Amino acid sequence: MNDERVTTDDARPAGDTSRQPKDFLRAMVERDLASGKYGGRVATRFPPEPNGYLHIGHAKAICVDFGIAEEYGGSCNLRFDDTNPTTEDPEFVDAIKGDIRWLGFDWAAERYASDYFPQLYDFAVELIERGLAYVDDLSESEIREYRGTVREPGRDSPYRERSVAENLDLFARMRAGEFEEGAKVLRGKIDMAHPNMKMRDPVLYRILKRSHYRSGDAWCVYPMYDHAHCLSDAIEDITHSMCTLEFENNRAIYDWILENTTVAEPRPEQTEFARLNLSYTVVSKRKLLELVEGGHVEGWDDPRMPTLAGMRRRGVTPSSIRRFCDDIGVAKANSVVDVAMLEHAIRDELNYNAPRVLAVLRPLKVVITNYPAGEVDWLDADYWPRDIEREGSRKIPFSRELWIEKTDFMEQPPKKFYRLGPGREVRLRYGYFIRCEEVIKNDGGEVVELRCTYDPETRGGQAPDGRKVRGTIHWVSAAHAIETEVRLYDRLFADPEPLAHDRDFKEFLNPDSLEVFAAKVEPSLAGAEPGSHFQFERHGYFFLDPVGSREGAQVWNRVVALRDSWARRS
């Protein structure tokens, strides 16, 4: 529907964005549309609990819930599933809303399960009146015992056969605050021997004498997920209620409650899909919390975190996240997506959107011995390589003293090393050919300076005599360079599946996930806008960190490195 949901700076030629083969969810929606099951309506919802930050796994769910509604002319509500006052906090609702908007989605309505507490309570009363729910006095541990195990049936609670009148009275008194927390719960009266554990008289309401961030002290009984979710869907006239695989067993309760309460038909239906797992990362609120609390990262928005806040801070674009979600598809098989897919989506976008500039991370001084001191030559440098049809260029200064990358020089270059070495010639990008004439070392034998000559005939990078050089390296004029901080971020974990071992996942943290450099960047970057993207040629895509940067003290985050076939083969 809303094909115009624009991604501000995406200049890629409009390609075919439609997944050719439909995933099973879209196929289902199309079937329902064709059969007229919901009168042509598609209504979904994204139901986060405001107890933590959204991460890349949620992004997939958001793309499913909002994306499907959008594609089929439907609507998607944002519903905070806030039925547990002990864990929820309004701080998270704002963060969640911001993250969803950042991703480029908007909701038809903003709802809160807590706003439905009165209706939800009435539905519970209805179940009691129908003899389908009862107040149970068993303790928490007794309930567990009575539930049986996956192999053995449970036993009925001694309170299971209370009369409707007694249940009504007791439930009203629970609500009135007459009983202590844990003293009583309301349970669905289904079947204590049901093979599906979830159907063994699920708890519907518990007493929690806690004030809720929205409803305050209006309630001391709070509905459980199984009671609240399906009925909230029904209240909002949701048609397709999509959730992740771990709720498959809960679908039986979902249907049972809706079938046994007076909700409008056609009723919403739940369908499950596999949640996202990403290699080299963990996608679990609890695990991420552990990293934050253990000080392994600097916070929820640490650029190494797979949270949307972290990715935004790192410089990942929302459109590349959406593109990634499109690429991975939706299915029911548990899977671990290769993080290389995400990296590819990011590069693919930034390749078209990030102007190229020069930056030296590990500076090695080069003196051009045949270039006069004090002289400056301002060279033309295109912002875009020839294969990208965008206009724009800037001037970069060339002078006698330059910085080049330490790794672009080797005293004893191996076979296919195209860069600088004693006596070798390379091209300085947008500049001249230079030849290394002398290597200067300090007392420790470390190369600290190169003395080179340049060929004035090669200005711009071409030799009139047709001479070719294999290597082109980046550089920056020492007198003009800006000092900045460059943060190289890498995968947070060194193992593709940190959770797949018998050890603590934190043991697999990548010790090199962050490397900080005092880098020299070309002077044109002086006025760069915080939040803008550039490609530092031969390094990767960088983002001027709007949080970490200060006036005159830029902090550049590497979003993702360039593919590097040299590094791969060595």
Next chain:
RNA sequence: UGGGGCGUCGCCAAGUGGUAAGGCACCGGCCUUUGGAGCCGGCAUUCGUAGGUUCGAAUCCUACCGCCCCAGCCA
């Protein structure tokens, strides 16, 4: 050894009885003032396994194997 799901290339993932899409990754080659990008080519005689039905199966049947979820008054 209960129930619910899932198993198609290293990783995702189409395919729903007519003879294995696509993407990522990888490997060649071309091109190249980013060892980037781009272009060309390669990459599952086989669909967890074993039987069976059929002219014909990844798709149907049977059995088996493997993995995930469920015993919170979390969601």
